[in-house]
Amino acid sequence: MRDRLLDAVERLLVRDGVESVRLDAVAREAGVSKGGLLHHFPSKQDLVRGVVERLADRFEAALPEPDAPPGAFALAWLQASIPAESPTGDRSGADRVPLALLAAAGGPDVLAALRARYARWQLRLADDGLEPAVADLVRMAVDGWWTARLLGLGVPHDDAHIELRALLVELIRTRGGAG
Known part of the structure; x- marks a missing residue:
């Protein structure tokens, strides 16, 4: 139920x-x-917390174990967030649940729970074998891209989508060795 x-x-x-x-x-x-x-x-807050936790669990399930090769965590972050191909009929992320916005709407406790997850993810990213600035850049690029899709703000489409994603993959692989 x-x-x-x-x-x-x-x-x-x-x-x-x-x-x-x-x-x-x-x-x-x-x-x-x-x-x-x-x-x-x-309560509504309990309901929102349940959805936020379930979505965060799904995201974590797509991430590699801590002993993965260098760059694997950053690459999985990218792959779990940005599709390889530009989505057909892209509706600016309207097919995805807005996890960060939902957490914010759930109130301080729900947002604090998501922040705690992000802090753990950031530590994993920092220990991913990438230069620290590269790890931060990848996370911020992926999060910014996802937010742009969600809000319809200058979303890269078609060839631009593919080229920008390829640049991030190349950055991860050349600075971390993920294959």
Whole structure:
């Protein structure tokens, strides 16, 4: 039931944005009573926290183990965030749940939980065998790219998408040796 409710939240987020996440709307989308929803998630903040944790877990599942070759973590960060090809009919990331925006909308506790995950990811990135400035540049480029897609701000498309992504992959491989 928890996954059914979290799936409903994700559908609402993608379709209608963060403001659409209301307990009655989630219950309706999931096909359950509001009482059934409240049994699993006593508040909207608990519901948002559940989605943020699930999305962060999915992201972490795509990342390599700590003993991976140099640059592997940065490369996995890129691959989990930016598709290899420019998405057809790119809707500026509208097909993805806005994790950072959702965490911010969830309040200080939810945002603090995401910040704690980011801090751990940043440590892993710093220990990835890349020069520190390169590791930071890759993370910031990927996060900025994702944010640009989400908000529709100067999103690279088609050949520009492929070329920019290739430049990041080349930077990771030449400064870290990931294959």
